[in-house]
Amino acid sequence: MGKRVLLIEDEPNIIEAISFILSRDGWTVHTHEDGETAMDKVLAFPPDLIILDVMLPGRSGFDILRDVRAHAQTGRIPVMMLTARGQDKDRELAGRLGVNHFMTKPFSNTEVRDHVRHLMEA
Amino acid sequence: MPHRRLTGSRIREKRLDQGLRQSAVAEAVGISPSYLNLIEHNRRRIAGKLLHDLARVLGADPSHLTEGVDSELLDQMRAAAAAFGETAEVARAEEVAARFPGWAGLIAAQARRLSVLEERVQTLVDRMAYDPQLASSLHEVISAVTAIRSSASILVGQEELDADWQRRFHENIHTDSRRLADSSEALIAYLEAPQAESATATSPMEDVEAYFEARDIHIPALEVAEADLDAVVAEAGLVGPAATLLRITATTYHRDAMALPRQAFEDASLALGYDPVALAAKFSVGFDVVLRRLATLSRGDGHPPMGLAVCDASGTLTFLKHVPGFTLSRFAGVCPLWPIFRAMGQPMRPVRADVVLPGAVPTQLRCFAVAQPVGQVQFDVPPAMQSTMLVLPDPPDVVRDPLPVGVSCRICPRSGCSSRREPSIDGDMLQAL
Numbered sequence A: 001m002g003k004r005v006l007l008i009e010d011e012p013n014i015i016e017a018i019s020f021i022l023s024r025d026g027w028t029v030h031t032h033e034d035g036e037t038a039m040d041k042v043l044a045f046p047p048d049l050i051i052l053d054v055m056l057p058g059r060s061g062f063d064i065l066r067d068v069r070a071h072a073q074t075g076r077i078p079v080m081m082l083t084a085r086g087q088d089k090d091r092e093l094a095g096r097l098g099v100n101h102f103m104t105k106p107f108s109n110t111e112v113r114d115h116v117r118h119l120m121e122a
Numbered sequence B: 001m002p003h004r005r006l007t008g009s010r011i012r013e014k015r016l017d018q019g020l021r022q023s024a025v026a027e028a029v030g031i032s033p034s035y036l037n038l039i040e041h042n043r044r045r046i047a048g049k050l051l052h053d054l055a056r057v058l059g060a061d062p063s064h065l066t067e068g069v070d071s072e073l074l075d076q077m078r079a080a081a082a083a084f085g086e087t088a089e090v091a092r093a094e095e096v097a098a099r100f101p102g103w104a105g106l107i108a109a110q111a112r113r114l115s116v117l118e119e120r121v122q123t124l125v126d127r128m129a130y131d132p133q134l135a136s137s138l139h140e141v142i143s144a145v146t147a148i149r150s151s152a153s154i155l156v157g158q159e160e161l162d163a164d165w166q167r168r169f170h171e172n173i174h175t176d177s178r179r180l181a182d183s184s185e186a187l188i189a190y191l192e193a194p195q196a197e198s199a200t201a202t203s204p205m206e207d208v209e210a211y212f213e214a215r216d217i218h219i220p221a222l223e224v225a226e227a228d229l230d231a232v233v234a235e236a237g238l239v240g241p242a243a244t245l246l247r248i249t250a251t252t253y254h255r256d257a258m259a260l261p262r263q264a265f266e267d268a269s270l271a272l273g274y275d276p277v278a279l280a281a282k283f284s285v286g287f288d289v290v291l292r293r294l295a296t297l298s299r300g301d302g303h304p305p306m307g308l309a310v311c312d313a314s315g316t317l318t319f320l321k322h323v324p325g326f327t328l329s330r331f332a333g334v335c336p337l338w339p340i341f342r343a344m345g346q347p348m349r350p351v352r353a354d355v356v357l358p359g360a361v362p363t364q365l366r367c368f369a370v371a372q373p374v375g376q377v378q379f380d381v382p383p384a385m386q387s388t389m390l391v392l393p394d395p396p397d398v399v400r401d402p403l404p405v406g407v408s409c410r411i412c413p414r415s416g417c418s419s420r421r422e423p424s425i426d427g428d429m430l431q432a433l
Helices: A012-024 A038-044 A061-070 A088-097 A109-121 B002-017 B022-029 B033-040 B048-058 B062-066 B071-083 B090-099 B101-130 B132-157 B163-197 B204-214 B229-236 B240-259 B262-271 B276-283 B287-294 B339-344
Strands: A004-008 A028-032 A049-053 A079-083 A101-104 B307-312 B317-321 B351-357 B363-374 B384-393
Touching: A004 A012, A004 A038, A012 A028, A012 A109, A012 B132, A012 B163, A028 A038, A038 A061, A049 A061, A049 A109, A061 A079, A061 A088, A079 A109, A088 A101, A101 A109, A109 B132, B002 B033, B002 B048, B002 B062, B002 B090, B022 B033, B022 B048, B048 B062, B071 B090, B071 B101, B090 B101, B132 B163, B204 B240, B204 B317, B229 B240, B240 B287, B262 B276, B276 B287, B287 B307, B287 B363, B287 B384, B307 B339, B339 B351, B339 B363, B339 B384
Parallel strands: A004 A028, A004 A049, A049 A079, A079 A101
Antiparallel strands: B307 B317, B307 B384, B351 B363, B363 B384
């Protein structure tokens, strides 16, 4: 079984597309759509990599990233953030919170696959 | 005396306009062509009989050849130069205004228009960055585009894609493309709305001021107890933020009018020589109410011109009534020495100050100002402060040492001013900070 990716994203068709391409690459992909309960999912299913959207229902990706980094069990998990807002201040905030990669929508499938592979191998 | 120096320029301009030779004009008034040449180049002063003779030959009114240029127009031209670097011949602004008043007015008008448009651009930039509705609309569009791109990429890039997956991703693309069309349409509708609301290049505050100025700051419909504010706002024809600001300003006007009924206030103002302290005492109302109310007295009814400025605690001007000789710059960073700002530093204490503006003919003004809290009083919440200043040009009794003030630092020629924020482009271009 391949390494585990947790995709936290609320757009169903983006979830389906990313899940499809990462599964084809051999990763085990789990998904979660709600920001409020996302941290519970991270703790219940400790992944090898988290792909995290910024704008989520209930709680923002920044808040979730802050919790992930603060928790001893999840603090070292690589996190790749997805956002429709490419503003510098968002990028800076994500950097301060400890994100490993910040990707702006609309991204290409190749970008996603390359960065997931890079973060998994790091 | 700069305006005297320019008399020669005006004489030359008139002569050239009429296609007259210098020698012919000189002969007509009994002087040598070389002497007229010196006059025209402002190297000889001219007055009296010779001035009248030249005016007669040129078909001009002598006063038109000697009168100074509108200082407000000069300030606006200098502000325009300041806004666009220091390539213009700032020291010759007065000469340009005297010789080409139409072009000078156009420069000033374009500079004002540019300032308003720049402010609007900044508003739109802020809106792009912080408007939650716009952010939500853009997020919807970008999410749909991302989903379509990703699904389409799978369809064209995966060689071993079975029929079920193909159908599934085709359906996803179809769903997202419809969603993209809807969200794009909504986004365009949202972005187009404000343009329809305000087609002119003025700010909402200026729209409100223009409404009051067109009525000489006197709105009879707001002078009665049963004033219909909705009707006043509707009649003004303003929309959007300008309509909201007008309602706020009209509400204050109506409240002031109820506190100081017009006829009684006019009579008392005449009797008390427009003294705001005496008027406040007579009617037992706040000093700021009297200042605002005095500004509504019309020159058409025989009252002296009185300007008004109102600002908030940040110094942002929220209302301006211009009168000849008095204006404050909303865009170029106003001089902090005006009493309206000093009053903010001593709330509730009225300020009376005579000020003088720089210029060929220094303009003296009498100012009354007071800063007071506005709005509801709340525990543990700092009050919102507002400063109000009434300005009387040409005060009847001239004081010896009026307070020097300016329009804004960039166009102020004063040296040694401890309040200077930036160098001036006047004179030698750079004044030491």
